[in-house]
Amino acid sequence: MTISIAPPHPSEDDVDELVARVAELERTQRTEDVEGFLALFDADAVWVSAAGVRLIGRRQIEEFTSRVLPGAFADGSVRYDVEHIRFITGDVVLTGVNQEYLDAAGRPMSPPVKGRPSYIWRRQDGEWYIASGQNTLVPTEGTD
DSSP states (O other), X not given: OOOEEESSSOOHHHHHHHHHHHHHHHHHHHTTOHHXXXXXXXXXXXXXXXXXXXXXXXXXXXXXXXXXXXXXXXXXXXXXXXXXXXXXXXXXXXXXXXXXXXXXXXXXXXXXXXXXXXXXXXXXXXXXXXXXXXXXXXXOTTOX
């Protein structure tokens, strides 16, 4: 997949690092790595789950994630593809991601289950952390 990037000509190192951070987010969810998942968020992050649960601050994110992530992928996994990167400032970036849930064999679910999460990343001390995340499920075809 080709990633759209705005504005054009950002640092290739930043683009590579952000794609790697999204890959780490995918890995932590697939492996149900709660600590690794939480390490991606800054202390004051805001996270909205696909079910619409708004969590403010790493402590709330930790309480929620510790309950829902272990066992969440016992029967499957998830795949993330970065679709868009928007550099808001040199240290604040939005990544738009295509998310697809997979069955235990690694095939797309039937019917498909997809999401379109957006993450705002903030660079702190040279590292990118999620400052805000919004995970939106894509309605199944044929539904309003």
